Amino acid sequence: MKWVRWAAIFFLLGVATACLLAGFIAPASYAHQFRDLPDAAPSSQHPLGTDDLGRDRFSRLLYGTRVSLLLAPAAALLSSLLAAVIGGAAGFAGGRLQVCVTAAIDLFLSLPWLFLLIAVRALMPLNVSPLASVAITFALLGCLGWAAAARVICADAAKLADSDAVLLARATGSGGFRLLWRHIVPNLKPVLSAQFWISVPVFILTEANLGVLGLGVAEPLPSWGSLLRELEGFSTLSAQPWQFAPLILLIVTVSCFHLAMQKREDWA
Amino acid sequence: MPIHELKFGLKFGKLAARVLVVLLLGGFLGATLARFAPGYGVDEEELDSRLSKESIQALRQANAGQDSLPVFYGRYLIRLLRGDLGDSRTLGEPVRQLLAERLPETLQTVGLGLALGWTLGLTLALAAVLSRALAVDLAASLLASLLLCIPAAVMALLFVIAQAPGRLVVGLIVFPKVFHYARNLLAESASLPHVLTARAKGAGGLRVLLRHILPVAAPQLLALAGVSVSMAFAAAIPVEAVCDLPGIGQLAWKAALGRDLSLLVNLTMIVTLVTALANSAAELAAQPYRGGSA
Numbered sequence: 297m298k299w300v301r302w303a304a305i306f307f308l309l310g311v312a313t314a315c316l317l318a319g320f321i322a323p324a325s326y327a328h329q330f331r332d333l334p335d336a337a338p339s340s341q342h343p344l345g346t347d348d349l350g351r352d353r354f355s356r357l358l359y360g361t362r363v364s365l366l367l368a369p370a371a372a373l374l375s376s377l378l379a380a381v382i383g384g385a386a387g388f389a390g391g392r393l394q395v396c397v398t399a400a401i402d403l404f405l406s407l408p409w410l411f412l413l414i415a416v417r418a419l420m421p422l423n424v425s426p427l428a429s430v431a432i433t434f435a436l437l438g439c440l441g442w443a444a445a446a447r448v449i450c451a452d453a454a455k456l457a458d459s460d461a462v463l464l465a466r467a468t469g470s471g472g473f474r475l476l477w478r479h480i481v482p483n484l485k486p487v488l489s490a491q492f493w494i495s496v497p498v499f500i501l502t503e504a505n506l507g508v509l510g511l512g513v514a515e516p517l518p519s520w521g522s523l524l525r526e527l528e529g530f531s532t533l534s535a536q537p538w539q540f541a542p543l544i545l546l547i548v549t550v551s552c553f554h555l556a557m558q559k560r561e562d563w564a
Numbered sequence: 565m566p567i568h569e570l571k572f573g574l575k576f577g578k579l580a581a582r583v584l585v586v587l588l589l590g591g592f593l594g595a596t597l598a599r600f601a602p603g604y605g606v607d608e609e610e611l612d613s614r615l616s617k618e619s620i621q622a623l624r625q626a627n628a629g630q631d632s633l634p635v636f637y638g639r640y641l642i643r644l645l646r647g648d649l650g651d652s653r654t655l656g657e658p659v660r661q662l663l664a665e666r667l668p669e670t671l672q673t674v675g676l677g678l679a680l681g682w683t684l685g686l687t688l689a690l691a692a693v694l695s696r697a698l699a700v701d702l703a704a705s706l707l708a709s710l711l712l713c714i715p716a717a718v719m720a721l722l723f724v725i726a727q728a729p730g731r732l733v734v735g736l737i738v739f740p741k742v743f744h745y746a747r748n749l750l751a752e753s754a755s756l757p758h759v760l761t762a763r764a765k766g767a768g769g770l771r772v773l774l775r776h777i778l779p780v781a782a783p784q785l786l787a788l789a790g791v792s793v794s795m796a797f798a799a800a801i802p803v804e805a806v807c808d809l810p811g812i813g814q815l816a817w818k819a820a821l822g823r824d825l826s827l828l829v830n831l832t833m834i835v836t837l838v839t840a841l842a843n844s845a846a847e848l849a850a851q852p853y854r855g856g857s858a
Contacts, residue, residue: 406794407839408797408839415825505715509717509806509820524721543714547713
């Protein structure tokens with residue numbers, strides 16, 4: 297099944313390239329309104345038609361993909377870094393610190409984090425700019441999603457700290473930061489990388505949920521969540537099946553993330 | 565008192581203490597995050613273009629002076645001990661009454677979802693592992709993987725479009741996680757040497773499953789059962805909001821849109837309590853199996 301994995305990676309690269317080049321590929325800006333063409337059907341000018349405000353759906357899909365695909369990895373990076381610092385330090389230090397951090401992680405995992413997330417997201421300033429809303433949404437995802445990864449990293453760091461290689465390094469005079477930097481961190485890289493790639497689709501889906509609920513990225517900036525919100529006009533969908541394009545792209549992209557990281561999941 | 569009863573009592577006490585700590589921390593964390601969020605104390609009235617800068621400043625001062633975090637949380641805990649959960653700012657009703665009205669609806673949604681998710685997930689996992697047929701495994705894995713890629717809110721929207729009962733969505737959110745985990749776990753248990761020996765000695769499929777595979781997998785499956793309660797409650801927010809089911813998920817969504825801090829903190833506490841209790845119950849239920857395997 298190696299070819300499936302490579303096909304998934306190529307698809308993800310293709311989507312990433314397309315959304316990075318959105319400025320060149322998109323027929324119009326994501327916010328530009330063609331006021332004489334609201335709810336238009338697909339045409340050569342608007343490949344996916346226009347929405348009820350006359351905005352080109354294809355352009356919004358490209359820019360929305362850019363927002364979701366760039367910021368979900370950024371949030372995953374933030375949560376992986378937090379997990380690495382908290383879990384790695386606790387696992388390496390061991391003793392009471394490890395006990396306390398493990399208890400804190402268990403407690404954090406018991407909390408309904410979607411409730412916390414919508415609570416905090418809802419209390420953002422009302423007049424926040426669309427760009428700030430994107431940054432805040434994904435920063436919150438990153439800050440609240442570290443605990444599961446930290447548990448895995450803490451356990452691995454503790455195992456490494458007791459390994460023969462580290463004991464040998466200690467015996468030969470290595471200690472403190474050098475031991476951590478030269479012997480622990482390089483061996484934690486595969487686990488960290490796996491945790492990062494596992495978090496990306498989770499954050500994409502969470503943002504989509506928040507977007508559909510109206511608690512995600514602020515208009516007019518598109519994201520997959522805000523684009524999927526259009527599906528609420530379901531009574532007109534039978535005549536406009538192209539409205540499903542963001543959903544299909546989301547499903548295929550998230551599936552590709554799962555396929556691409558299958559090997560990495562074994563590390564996690 | 566027999567030693568095993570004493571051990572069980574100690575374990576029970578420890579878990580009860582943990583539930584209490586989680587509950588207090590859940591409320592505190594919710595209150596802290598909300599209190600220090602940049603928009604705390606900002607009211608919708610500020611968007612009124614007729615208001616002058618001075619009026620907006622006065623509004624902010626009035627809101628900021630409402631309470632500091634320790635005062636807010638301290639007062640909340642004292643009221644909680646008296647059974648008073650405060651009033652919802654947006655809905656103008658006592659939170660206790662709102663919870664009494666809406667919690668049964670969510671418990672029904674979550675209960676049905678868990679029953680559906682577990683029945684589907686465990687049945688397909690058992691079928692895939694016991695039949696050892698590639699077609700069954702592949703079909704079940706593909707279905708689970710597809711469902712794993714659809715956000716709960718979108719699945720709920722699709723159910724609304726198809727005019728299907730929205731409650732089933734929670735089950736379809738829980739199913740893929742249960743299936744993937746249970747299949748891997750059961751496959752691992754089924755390949756253990758004692759299971760192979762039992763099979764070689766001619767033990768039947770059902771006997772092998774009930775006597776040799778499930779007892780080994782039980783502690784982890786029970787732990788997953790505890791975690792799946794949390795998953796189901798998380799899925800209930802978008803499902804109830806989209807499908808217009810009047811439960812606490814919809815209430816949380818309305819409170820979030822209406823920036824109703826008091827209601828949100830209470831809801832977080834309630835869901836924290838339910839998930840902590842579910843996790844502790846799962847841990848207690850797994851105790852005899854752990855003892856047996858050790």
